[in-house]
Amino acid sequence: MVWAFVYNPSMAKAYQNPEYFSTYSEFIPNFDKFCQAQSTPPPVVIRRNQLKCTQAGFDSFLKRHIDNGAFKGFRPADFVDDCYEIDAAKSTVGGLLEHHVGFFYIMGASSVLPVMALDPKEGEQILDMSAAPGGKTCLMAQLMNDRGLLVANEPSHLRRRVLKASLDRMGVSNTFVTSFLGEAFPATHKFDRILLDGPCSAEGSLRGGWSKSFDYERNGEYRAGLQRLQLKLLKRASELLKPGGRLVYSTCTYDPLENEAQVDAILKHDQSLSVFDPGLVGPWQSGLTSWQGRHYNPQVQQTFRVLPHLYNSWGFFVATFIKQ
Amino acid sequence: MLRRLLSSEEQAVLFKYMEERFGLSRNQFSQFTLERTKRDIWMMPADVYECHFENFEIEKRGLRAFNGDKHPPKPTSTFLQRFGHLFTKGFVDLSSDELKKFLAGEALLGKAQGMTKGYLLIRRGDISIGCGFVREGNIETQFPLNIGRTISKDYL
Ligand SMILES: C[S@@+](CC[C@H](N)C(=O)[O-])C[C@H]1O[C@@H](n2cnc3c(N)ncnc32)[C@H](O)[C@@H]1O
Numbered sequence: 001m002v003w004a005f006v007y008n009p010s011m012a013k014a015y016q017n018p019e020y021f022s023t024y025s026e027f028i029p030n031f032d033k034f035c036q037a038q039s040t041p042p043p044v045v046i047r048r049n050q051l052k053c054t055q056a057g058f059d060s061f062l063k064r065h066i067d068n069g070a071f072k073g074f075r076p077a078d079f080v081d082d083c084y085e086i087d088a089a090k091s092t093v094g095g096l097l098e099h100h101v102g103f104f105y106i107m108g109a110s111s112v113l114p115v116m117a118l119d120p121k122e123g124e125q126i127l128d129m130s131a132a133p134g135g136k137t138c139l140m141a142q143l144m145n146d147r148g149l150l151v152a153n154e155p156s157h158l159r160r161r162v163l164k165a166s167l168d169r170m171g172v173s174n175t176f177v178t179s180f181l182g183e184a185f186p187a188t189h190k191f192d193r194i195l196l197d198g199p200c201s202a203e204g205s206l207r208g209g210w211s212k213s214f215d216y217e218r219n220g221e222y223r224a225g226l227q228r229l230q231l232k233l234l235k236r237a238s239e240l241l242k243p244g245g246r247l248v249y250s251t252c253t254y255d256p257l258e259n260e261a262q263v264d265a266i267l268k269h270d271q272s273l274s275v276f277d278p279g280l281v282g283p284w285q286s287g288l289t290s291w292q293g294r295h296y297n298p299q300v301q302q303t304f305r306v307l308p309h310l311y312n313s314w315g316f317f318v319a320t321f322i323k324q
Numbered sequence: 325m326l327r328r329l330l331s332s333e334e335q336a337v338l339f340k341y342m343e344e345r346f347g348l349s350r351n352q353f354s355q356f357t358l359e360r361t362k363r364d365i366w367m368m369p370a371d372v373y374e375c376h377f378e379n380f381e382i383e384k385r386g387l388r389a390f391n392g393d394k395h396p397p398k399p400t401s402t403f404l405q406r407f408g409h410l411f412t413k414g415f416v417d418l419s420s421d422e423l424k425k426f427l428a429g430e431a432l433l434g435k436a437q438g439m440t441k442g443y444l445l446i447r448r449g450d451i452s453i454g455c456g457f458v459r460e461g462n463i464e465t466q467f468p469l470n471i472g473r474t475i476s477k478d479y480l
Contacts, residue, residue, distance in 0.1 A: 147369045176372070
């Protein structure tokens with residue numbers, strides 16, 4: 001309903017209360033702790049841009065801003081490389097000269113995990129099906145050492161502008177930007193690896209905030225449409241993958257209907273895909289094998305969930321597939 | 325968008341200019357292909373250039389490296405911020421107060437005494453920032469003002 005989307009700060013608290021998430025209490029361990037974490041903002045995390053900044057240069061950048069008082073402190077983020085939690089307001093970090101010249105990218109630590117699961121390699125041909133604003137694209141380009149081909153696709157014109165600005169700021173040269181609806185991405189070219197970090201209800205990235213675009217009402221039609229789109233995107237991603245290729249499907253949401261249910265559905269549809277465990281170490285929760293009376297393919301146990309009270313970042317879900 | 329590979333003569337002129345003005349060795353370009361559109365020169369890894377896509381609309385290909393309208397071509401901020409640390413000359417290191425002026429679009433009077441007319445790289449310590457233009461010993465800013473405005477002046 002439209003009235004629910006009109007910003008009113010007094011609503012923010014109400015929407016952070018556990019009611020919205022109570023549906024998930026049966027599978028989220030320590031649910032009270034989860035609700036507490038979900039209602040507080042995640043730490044400000046920055047990731048060094050290896051294309052522009054050496055570790056020594058980054059160390060002196062961190063020290064400089066401790067000395068001049070911009071940062072109260074910093075520490076490496078757990079389980080992800082090159083990421084640091086910064087004790088400073090996001091606006092302070094975002095305003096720094098070093099941010100504008102692309103020494104680092106501000107991104108949630110859990111956003112790094114789908115890229116680690118994808119494990120991009122130098123010289124490969126990789127598709128990022130839903131790329132804007134581009135944090136994961138830029139990280140992939142770095143891990144590819146800015147070689148090979150990275151196609152960054154994003155259908156939204158406005159968001160593509162942000163994506164292109166991110167690529168410029170990070171100094172990436174190995175990327176082509178395209179504007180297809182992912183489900184209609186031309187199947188004329190096959191890729192070694194594909195990241196599908198597509199549209200989702202974004203419950204995880206709601207952490208500590210209020211969003212005017214978030215579906216607080218759990219609108220059935222909208223959710224069903226979103227889930228249909230997610231499956232279409234997965235089907236097309238599988239068609240675009242080379243034999244032996246790797247596909248990562250990720251969302252920043254907790255809803256099993258957008259996560260395990262989608263993995264189950266694509267496994268039913270496409271027998272050339274199988275899920276595998278990318279072996280990332282961390283306090284993750286395994287994918288759920290059942291939800292609301294529906295049972296999923298046991299392979300979903302090799303997917304993983306990131307919960308904000310177990311890992312101090314945004315909620316995430318990551319499924320890694322291999323194509324035979 | 326019409327595009328074509330930079331001819332070997334055009335490449336030779338560009339590489340000579342970058343070597344003479346900025347001390348950037350032509351070897352730094354060896355892993356890249358250079359492509360020309362009407363206004364700009366773009367860089368991409370050679371293996372990217374070799375990927376052929378049929379019926380495929382590509383909105384942006386690689387890194388916009390030079391504004392090719394200008395003679396000599398003007399290096400973009402994107403290029404300077406990525407490769408500026410490799411320059412051995414043709415740059416100037418600004419103090420915090422000078423940088424504030426530069427970002428606000430003000431000329432830096434007398435800051436480039438003895439330098440020949442043309443583009444130069446603006447640095448602050450180990451940070452390559454963008455392009456300035458030397459004219460009669462002064463530096464004029466070529467940095468986009470809208471970006472300059474969003475950079476906090478508190479921690480320069
Ligand atoms: C979670 S965001 C992607 C975040 C991005 N991967 C990053 O790390 O910066 C989801 C993106 O999917 C895009 N999207 C929406 N519908 C799509 C479709 N049909 N095909 C492909 N992408 C779509 C949205 O515009 C949005 O930019």
